[in-house]
Amino acid sequence: MEIRIEKTQTPKEKPQDETKLGFGHIFTDHMFIMDYDTGMGWHDARVVPYGDISLSPAAMVLHYGQEIFEGLKAYRTADGSIQFFRPIENFKRMNISAERLVIPEIPVEDALQALHTVVEVDKDWVPHTDGASLYIRPFIFAADPFLGVRPGDKYYFMIIMSPSGAYYSTGLEPVSIYVETKYVRAVRGGMGFTKTGGNYAASLHSQDDAHKLNYSQVLWLDGIEQKYIEEVGSMNIMFVIDGEVVTPQLQGSVLSGITRKSVLELCKKWGIKATERRISIQEVADAYDAGKLDEVFGTGTAAVVSPVGHLRWGDKVMEIGNNKIGKLTQRLYDTMTGMQYGKIPDDMGWIEKL
């Protein structure tokens, strides 16, 4: 694929204090953009200065939400080089989302080329501080000016990038999670397994309610009986019950997390029993009461692994592992971040150099 590069004449000042980066509100100097038109396919791949785009108020995405996205990071190692963690998985998943939303797929090698090209242009924006990274957001949306409900004929694929601070600035603090029993996020047959904006819009009300009760995130139950565990707002969830790792199986309503997949592969390598199966919230509560709920943690690109210190289900509040990070959670965190920042060798073939 040929990619045209137009560099900015007015580069922005890069943030000086990387401890104050936060997440998702500073953007680099450039972005990738490529058009799709029915009859032409994907065309006109280009890296251009970061800036606003012009869209018709009738653009289909604004009305019917035909949109998908991905989230990954570029990490800087101690020797100054830049690397990605399993980016091929992100672009494979983007095509799975695309198929569900009738969005034209993008060959994985073209998406990877776009990623490498735009990060190369803005490589000085990859933070230097340990734990900080360049967050990368690829996305595709329907842009035709048309108010009928049908798949679009015009799409844009874009990649924007945002230097982001360390998720844990003061060590791995356990999070408090609220089990949502009123609303649901997704049902089997719906779009839960995709990364599409609507799934996140569906989560906002519960997230707001949980915040009001001082819980940082929501744990979703299945959309039919509200008995079985699905996932957290932007993480998959794992339980260590009596030494065995248990995580909900993928049935179409849960996102197939790349961190989840990596944790399962590491457990296999380490000889730790890890099972994907249906697990009810009642089973978790029973394991807790029996003193067998050893660890609970979320998995996702943002946090890598996030220990859960408190889990509230109705009136029951479970404090897990004395609200301290568990041994397996810590080992997984150290191993995956070690590979991402080039501190330990990658013996899984997960790291891709820029």
Ligand SMILES: Cc1ncc(COP(=O)(O)O)c(C=O)c1O
């Ligand atoms: C709903 C949801 N579940 C799980 C995840 C974790 O996926 P990954 O490990 O690929 O970041 C994410 C974040 O991408 C998410 O948004």
